[in-house]
Amino acid sequence: DTGVSQNPRHKITKRGQNVTFRCDPISEHNRLYWYRQTLGQGPEFLTYFQNEAQLEKSRLLSDRFSAERPKGSFSTLEIQRTEQGDSAMYLCASSSGLAGGRVETQYFGPGTRLLVL
Amino acid sequence: AQSVTQPDIHITVSEGASLELRCNYSYGATPYLFWYVQSPGQGLQLLLKYFSGDTLVQGIKGFEAEFKRSQSSFNLRKPSVHWSDAAEYFCAVGASGGSYIPTFGRGTSLIVHP
Numbered sequence: 001d002t003g004v005s006q007n008p009r010h011k012i013t014k015r016g017q018n019v020t021f022r023c024d025p026i027s028e029h030n031r032l033y034w035y036r037q038t039l040g041q042g043p044e045f046l047t048y049f050q051n052e053a054q055l056e057k058s059r060l061l062s063d064r065f066s067a068e069r070p071k072g073s074f075s076t077l078e079i080q081r082t083e084q085g086d087s088a089m090y091l092c093a094s095s096s097g098l099a100g101g102r103v104e105t106q107y108f109g110p111g112t113r114l115l116v117l
Numbered sequence: 118a119q120s121v122t123q124p125d126i127h128i129t130v131s132e133g134a135s136l137e138l139r140c141n142y143s144y145g146a147t148p149y150l151f152w153y154v155q156s157p158g159q160g161l162q163l164l165l166k167y168f169s170g171d172t173l174v175q176g177i178k179g180f181e182a183e184f185k186r187s188q189s190s191f192n193l194r195k196p197s198v199h200w201s202d203a204a205e206y207f208c209a210v211g212a213s214g215g216s217y218i219p220t221f222g223r224g225t226s227l228i229v230h231p
Contacts, residue, residue, distance in 0.1 A: 004160070006160075031217065033218070040126075040223065040224070041223050041224070042207050042209075042221030042222050042223050042224050043161070043207070043221045044221075045218050045220075048217060048218060056216075056217075056218065091160055091161070093161075095217075102149065102211070102212070102213055102217070103149050103211030103212060103213075103216065103217050103218065103219050104217065105151070105163060105166055106163075106219070107163070108153075108160035108161040108162070109160050110158075110159055110160045111158075111159070111160050113158070
């Protein structure tokens with residue numbers, strides 16, 4: 001399977017704990033995106049990478065959130081000192097990066113569902 | 118900045134009936150438009166997209182959508198719905214320049230009655 005993969009698929013944690021999610025994009029896709037999705041809502045943009053460079057961050061991405069893509073391949077999203085309001089589905093997507101300066105078709109992973117108790 | 122509205126939170130249809138899901142966008146230039154489908158607990162799957170050219174776009178699973186600039190709409194249609202089409206459907210709009218990030222609507226939940 002050469003699609004976008006995310007691990008873990010589910011995470012339950014206690015408030016105040018740190019959690020880390022991993023995303024493996026489609027091989028050779030240059031762009032990688034993180035979204036958050038809460039119940040009854042569409043995906044909300046968090047951050048975006050072009051290769052290893054983090055080029056854009058949403059205001060939703062508070063200081064407790066950090067994302068990395070160290071070698072331009074997989075990416076991690078860490079949430080420190082989790083709060084109950086962080087409970088959501090965290091989606092990763094990738095795109096080829098070949099379209100130049102415009103939006104591209106994004107391919108989504110299955111998501112990581114986080115529950116903060 | 119672009120925005121998208123999906124006016125229907127839920128749509129209920131009978132199996133075999135036709136379907137139309139509404140999507141209205143706001144963007145000053147020609148937008149890039151997408152429809153995605155999400156099954157429960159899963160990620161989003163692309164159904165179809167419009168970048169340019171023919172305004173009637175064919176997608177997977179028998180879906181089609183029509184871009185109507187005059188109405189700022191990109192409605193999704195299917196002539197005969199199957200029970201397996203029950204899912205959440207998201208319309209998204211992207212700018213034709215400047216930002217790589219599409220904006221998603223809040224989604225329409227499709228319920229299919231046997």
